Amino acid sequence: MSENLKILIAGEGGQGVQTIAEIIAKAAFVGKLESLHIPNFGVEQRGGVSLAFLQISKSPIPYPKFLKADILAVLASRAVGRVEKYVGRQTKIINAIHLDTLLLERKIQTTSLNIAVLGNLAKFLSQFLSIEALEEQLHVKLADKPNYNENLNAFHLGQLLTEKDAPSHLGYYKRYLKPLVSQNNHIFFARFPYLCKGCGLCIERCPKNALSFSKVDLGVYGTPMPQVDLDKCIGCKICQITCPDCAIKVVKKQKIKKN
């Protein structure tokens, strides 16, 4: 991980997104690191999307904005659309959207969800901040609140969360996850309606005339999608290579050798 850690925390107003960002920023400051916290929310006191842009660094921070986060924590589904563009190749995602049920099972109120996320974040900050340093600032910030013990429990629970509790993806791949699949013993042929624009290039380029427009399947613009006649298809992949938007995937199955 780099000298400079870029963290984005996203949720609903009222969930305490800025609170945990402040705790991290303060702990970093006290620990003689550079730290920068930029809150971003609308006019709503509650119910609007609330984002915290946070950087902590061992060297001076050159610029307050960043294009891609190293760590992204998402607390509410409504915030997803606002933060997807900050997800890059290296971004570690903490998806805490459905964490509330787990907290309730452990008899922790969902008002402590942000602190559970802080606990989980702590694992990824270890190169910069110790658990103790964060817990100290948690104390400074929240010790006088009536639910402090509950928050402490949430903080410790957060450190134990696994991939299953807080998945490292936002689930937006799901719309691609529904390909239309045709297969026989030799060929696996998947089409992704979400990506097909119905241009017909694949049909024209197929050397075996195995593709034709379907009368039922539609692509992203509501145009007919090509379908394959597996008896004619030889699995050459020319359609896959030609498709501008990667709407076709062809896999030739391994031939079983009979000697």
Place this chain on the structure above:
Amino acid sequence: MSEVLPSFPKCYKEKSWPSLFCPGCGHPIVLKMLGQVIDELAIAHKSLLALDIGCSLLAWDLFDVDTIQTHHGRTVPLAAGFKLAKPNGIIIAYMGDGGAYAIGLQSLLTSAHRDDKITVIVVNNTLYAMTGGQYAPTTLCDERTTTTPEGRNCQTAGIPFPGPETLSAMTTKNAYLARGSVLQPLVLKSYLKKALQHQIENRGFSFVEALSFCPLNWKTDAAGSIKFLEKMQNYFKVGEIKCPKISKS
């Protein structure tokens, strides 16, 4: 097979697809080949994709690669400047034929002449696609565009501009110059790969022109696009125009 995902290059930003290009556009075929090359050479982290004005700019945000955009035709000097500032970075200037051979020609010639260690990719669709299909230096003889409604008159308007051939005359033996086509994507990919390897090994200027579909302005269906591209290939010859021998030492 548990989860079936599209065969995107790894450096693609999945969230941004499908792209904004028109159905049947050639740009995303070129980009897909470029993406596969970026993956194979493992250079996504140190590359900068510089996009020209024109339909090239629709590639904005399609890659999980640093991306920059500048004025029409000025992508090449921007690329040269990046290389001066960051000699170990990889710069890919991605532009249209209008940007490269009309408004930006002087910049392109100068950079090629200086043997800047950059890679330029020019998507040639014979016209100014983004602005409504006006005639470009590359428009074929007799081709109808919105500004040559009777077809380009090559007696009065000159011949379709041969990009890499022109650069060939003014570059040193170090330059890599090729022309590919979206009708043979894998051959195009091999040229893109050589061009980028050329830059990685700091050998010299590298340049690939890609003959590409513009069904919107050509007013063609898939079959018509392919037919028109074949016609383009009769004039713009596909192949490597300059390919320095690499001594294995």
